[in-house]
Amino acid sequence: xxTRKTTKKPNVSAEELLxxxxxxxxxxxxxxxxxxxxxxGLIGGFCHLYIGQEAVVVGLEAATKDGxxxxxxxxxxxxxxxxxxDPNGVMAELTGREGGYSKGKGGSMHMFSKEKHFYGGxxxxxxxxxxxxxxxxxxxxxxxDNVTFTYFGDGAANQGxxxxxxxxxxxxxxxVVFVIENNQYAMGTSVKRATKSPDFWERGAAYGIAGEAVxxxxxxxxxxxxxxxxxxxxxxxxxxxxxxxxxxxxxHSMSDPAKYRTREEVQKMREERDPIEQVxxxxxxxxxxxxxxxxxxxxxxxTIVNASADFAKESPEPxxxxxxxxxxxxxxxxxxx
Amino acid sequence: MARMTMIEAxxxxxxxxxxxxxxxxxxxxxxxxxxxxxxxxxxxQKRFGVERCFDTPISELGIVxxxxxxxxxxxxxxxxxxxxxxxxxxxxxxVSEAARLRYRSAxxxxxxxxxxxxxxxxxFGAQTHSQSPEALFTHVAGLKTVxxxxxxxxxxxxxxxxxxxxxxxxxxxxxxxxxxFDGHFDRPSVPWSKHPAGEVETDYFEVPxxxxxxxxxxxxxxxxTYGTMVHVALAAVEESxxxxxxxxxxxxxxxxxxxxTASVGKTGRCIVLHExxxxxxxxxxxxxxxxxxxxYSLEAPVLRxxxxxxxxxxxxxxxxxxxxxxxxxxxxxxxxx
Numbered sequence: 132x133x134t135r136k137t138t139k140k141p142n143v144s145a146e147e148l149l150x151x152x153x154x155x156x157x158x159x160x161x162x163x164x165x166x167x168x169x170x171x172g173l174i175g176g177f178c179h180l181y182i183g184q185e186a187v188v189v190g191l192e193a194a195t196k197d198g199x200x201x202x203x204x205x206x207x208x209x210x211x212x213x214x215x216x217d218p219n220g221v222m223a224e225l226t227g228r229e230g231g232y233s234k235g236k237g238g239s240m241h242m243f244s245k246e247k248h249f250y251g252g253x254x255x256x257x258x259x260x261x262x263x264x265x266x267x268x269x270x271x272x273x274x275x276d277n278v279t280f281t282y283f284g285d286g287a288a289n290q291g292x293x294x295x296x297x298x299x300x301x302x303x304x305x306x307v308v309f310v311i312e313n314n315q316y317a318m319g320t321s322v323k324r325a326t327k328s329p330d331f332w333e334r335g336a337a338y339g340i341a342g343e344a345v346x347x348x349x350x351x352x353x354x355x356x357x358x359x360x361x362x363x364x365x366x367x368x369x370x371x372x373x374x375x376x377x378x379x380x381x382x383h384s385m386s387d388p389a390k391y392r393t394r395e396e397v398q399k400m401r402e403e404r405d406p407i408e409q410v411x412x413x414x415x416x417x418x419x420x421x422x423x424x425x426x427x428x429x430x431x432x433x434t435i436v437n438a439s440a441d442f443a444k445e446s447p448e449p450x451x452x453x454x455x456x457x458x459x460x461x462x463x464x465x466x467x468x
Numbered sequence: 469m470a471r472m473t474m475i476e477a478x479x480x481x482x483x484x485x486x487x488x489x490x491x492x493x494x495x496x497x498x499x500x501x502x503x504x505x506x507x508x509x510x511x512x513q514k515r516f517g518v519e520r521c522f523d524t525p526i527s528e529l530g531i532v533x534x535x536x537x538x539x540x541x542x543x544x545x546x547x548x549x550x551x552x553x554x555x556x557x558x559x560x561x562x563v564s565e566a567a568r569l570r571y572r573s574a575x576x577x578x579x580x581x582x583x584x585x586x587x588x589x590x591x592f593g594a595q596t597h598s599q600s601p602e603a604l605f606t607h608v609a610g611l612k613t614v615x616x617x618x619x620x621x622x623x624x625x626x627x628x629x630x631x632x633x634x635x636x637x638x639x640x641x642x643x644x645x646x647x648x649f650d651g652h653f654d655r656p657s658v659p660w661s662k663h664p665a666g667e668v669e670t671d672y673f674e675v676p677x678x679x680x681x682x683x684x685x686x687x688x689x690x691x692x693t694y695g696t697m698v699h700v701a702l703a704a705v706e707e708s709x710x711x712x713x714x715x716x717x718x719x720x721x722x723x724x725x726x727x728x729t730a731s732v733g734k735t736g737r738c739i740v741l742h743e744x745x746x747x748x749x750x751x752x753x754x755x756x757x758x759x760x761x762x763x764y765s766l767e768a769p770v771l772r773x774x775x776x777x778x779x780x781x782x783x784x785x786x787x788x789x790x791x792x793x794x795x796x797x798x799x800x801x802x803x804x805x
Contacts, residue, residue, distance in 0.1 A: 175592030176591060176592030176593050176594060176597070176782070177592075177593060177594070177597060205596075224782075227782045227783035227784075228783070233782075234783075235781075235782060235783030235784075236779075236781050236782055236783060237594065237595075237782055238592075238594040238595075238782030238783075239594075239782075240594065240596065241594065241595065241596075241782070254553075254594070254595065254596030254597065255553070255554060255556070255596055256526045256554070257526070257557075286525070286526040287526060289525030289526055289527050290525075290526055290527055290557070291527060291529045291530065291557065292557065317497070317525070317526050318497065318498050318502070318505065318526075318550075319498045319501070319502030319505070320497065320498050320501065320502065320523050320525075324500075324501060324523050325523065325524075325525040325526070326525060387505075390502075391501065391502050448783055448784060449783050449784065451784060451787055453783075453784075454776065454778050454781050454783075454784055454787070454788060455776075455778060458777075458778055458779070465747075465776070465777045466746060466777075467776060468746060468771075468772060468773050468774060468776075468790075468794065468798070
């Protein structure tokens with residue numbers, strides 16, 4: 132695996148490191164809280180946690196500028212928090228409440244924010260990939276230098292629409308970074324059981340698309356690779372593929388006991404590669420922060436996450452009439468049986 | 469005879485079919501090593517080998533398309549689409565190829581293919597894990613469409629579907645996998661082990677395609693339904709105290725019109741109930757046939773109770789879902805009319 136590694140002494144400020152630490156920790160604590168609320172029955176149905184993958188979105192968000200867009204799959208809570216969406220609105224969508232980003236109508240997998248240029252969680256595997264290319268088309272058409280980050284997983288990488296999109300994106304030189312979050316498992320099927328071409332980024336070569344793989348547990352490596360990819364796109368050189376080697380600690384969804392892999396495999400990843408612990412180590416060994424300062428951040432994050440859970444519990448369910456809005460621009464009278 | 473859940477009955481049908489006929493192969497996402505997200509294919513790979521029960525990438529178009537090729541040349545593939553909501557990338561192959569191979573080759577080639585899909589809601593799955601797309605299949609000449617409502621029928625119908633010389637869409641109401649859910653979401657479901665239809669023959673048997681079942685005899689009105697709604701209908705009828713006949717269609721196409729007309733001819737009143745959205749839903753087809761064939765017996769307008777014409781919502785699922793209260797209201801109306 133030709134992944135990009137950062138040097139041992141990264142050229143990064145204390146401020147930057149602290150912000151990555153804070154952003155990754157927010158995602159992790161938020162997801163842990165969502166898991167708890169699910170266990171309590173306050174969140175129903177499907178809920179896909181991002182725990183373990185935090186460095187991917189936090190590293191790539193660090194490479195964006197205002198106006199850049201992002202679109203992703205159903206494992207979307209981390210992306211929303213990383214691009215600055217309100218944890219209250221995200222959590223309340225998980226509990227299906229009026230205060231949620233989609234007023235409770237979308238749920239965990241379907242949230243959007245025009246303000247943050249977040250074009251959704253999408254529940255259908257791979258469906259967001261051509262949409263991401265279309266967003267990039269609009270930017271190019273409008274003549275600005277925005278870039279669209281189109282996230283999808285190793286499972287989605289085998290969908291036919293990804294192949295079609297690669298071809299069109301390269302044909303039209305679209306400013307889109309295809310981010311393959313390779314967490315090794317498509318639900319219960321490991322990469323090796325789903326493809327004989329496991330280096331997903333190399334598939335771009337067939338279409339003439341540049342790309343590389345990067346260590347997705349190392350936020351600094353992700354950021355560096357993201358900057359390179361973005362520069363490629365902003366320079367009008369067309370799409371770029373970033374395969375980010377990452378790992379999800381939890382099951383595919385809350386109902387998945389993850390029996391297709393060993394406990395040891397997960398434990399090893401947590402102990403040796405954890406993205407948050409890595410940054411914590413850099414902060415402490417580089418004298419960028421003290422234990423007390425980090426504890427203070429932990430406390431702040433806990434407050435934010437607890438507040439989001441309270442908001443998500445207290446926000447009322449949407450009124451029944453709300454189910455009939457937002458189907459068309461102007462409501463079409465329909466029969467209620 | 470043995471006690472089985474619907475999951476176990478479906479698994480048993482696979483096992484019996486694979487034992488009888490070496491040409492039966494099982495494919496789909498997570499069906500092999502992992503045994504299926506709902507466990508319907510658990511153990512098959514171990515027992516019959518990876519050649520006969522195998523994982524596919526997340527590639528619905530590829531799953532359906534390759535299965536059609538297999539079926540056209542001597543195999544009897546049973547393909548699983550993980551959720552009916554994921555079927556759309558494969559829909560082109562289902563409609564344009566599977567359904568038409570026999571016709572366009574003047575009978576020289578056929579497509580004895582079964583495509584299984586968990587269908588329906590009631591699991592807080594929101595818009596991409598709850599849909600009921602049966603009308604999209606019944607609208608296509610060349611396909612047969614089956615929706616079982618209990619373990620015994622699930623096994624017998626699946627065996628009949630596998631034996632059938634034409635492509636069969638086999639929709640499994642996922643809310644029924646573990647018990648006969650009657651729409652009372654606030655009460656625990658009765659397990660299949662306590663239900664008469666949880667008693668299933670262990671050897672080969674078929675429930676013929678195109679034969680409905682009268683699951684409750686009555687004289688005041690006829691309630692026509694299928695899948696999860698069979699149990700909702702029975703609960704509503706019991707609670708209404710009215711003498712209503714309930715028909716479980718089991719197969720939507722071919723349709724057992726004789727059973728319908730005999731019943732409505734007797735009762736003179738009719739309600740059609742389904743979980744799928746109302747407009748252009750399968751119920752419209754039944755209503756059209758009933759008014760044509762039972763016109764002079766009818767004493768009241770034929771009513772439909774169905775999912776509202778909205779995307780399947782995350783919040784307020786139990787208002788959207790056509791539960792026993794809505795069915796009871798329709799019973800009162802049709803008896804007044």
